[in-house]
Amino acid sequence: MQKRSILLALLLFVAGLTIGYYVGSHPDVSETFAPKAKQSGRWRARITVPGSVELPTENPIIRCTFAKTAEYKVGYIGVTHENLTDRSFVVKYAIFGYDEKGRRISEGVDQFPIGKHESVVRQVFLESQASAVSFKFGSVFAIQMFPE
Numbered sequence: 001m002q003k004r005s006i007l008l009a010l011l012l013f014v015a016g017l018t019i020g021y022y023v024g025s026h027p028d029v030s031e032t033f034a035p036k037a038k039q040s041g042r043w044r045a046r047i048t049v050p051g052s053v054e055l056p057t058e059n060p061i062i063r064c065t066f067a068k069t070a071e072y073k074v075g076y077i078g079v080t081h082e083n084l085t086d087r088s089f090v091v092k093y094a095i096f097g098y099d100e101k102g103r104r105i106s107e108g109v110d111q112f113p114i115g116k117h118e119s120v121v122r123q124v125f126l127e128s129q130a131s132a133v134s135f136k137f138g139s140v141f142a143i144q145m146f147p148e
Helices: 002-025 027-033
Strands: 043-047 051-055 062-068 076-083 089-098 104-114 119-125 140-145
Touching: 043 051, 051 140, 062 140, 076 089, 076 104, 104 119
Parallel strands: none
Antiparallel strands: 043 140, 051 062, 062 076, 076 119, 089 104, 089 140
């Protein structure tokens, strides 16, 4: 009886090692067992320029880095998107600019496909809601992503 228990324990141990090796060496199988980022709802974050944010905050799949555009283009903001995953998807987002009093004064939207572990540089036009003479686009910005 004791030999049978030891043999069964050894057999289960070897089976566990074999399954672990198989799942680890086949990424398509390991992705099915990996926890997925929560895809429902919207992902939101506040940022300053220059600055960066990873979305969603738990289990990030994309990093967005914001900078002023290299060329002087009024109303544009430079955004670099970095895909942190092994899959391609469509990035769909909106950027909102707020003044010092917390009022929304500008907004811009963008959408594009991104490949796995790819970085994409975009220039997003921010449409100002303030007076046309002031050219104010915000001191604090918020990004809102719509995962598909």
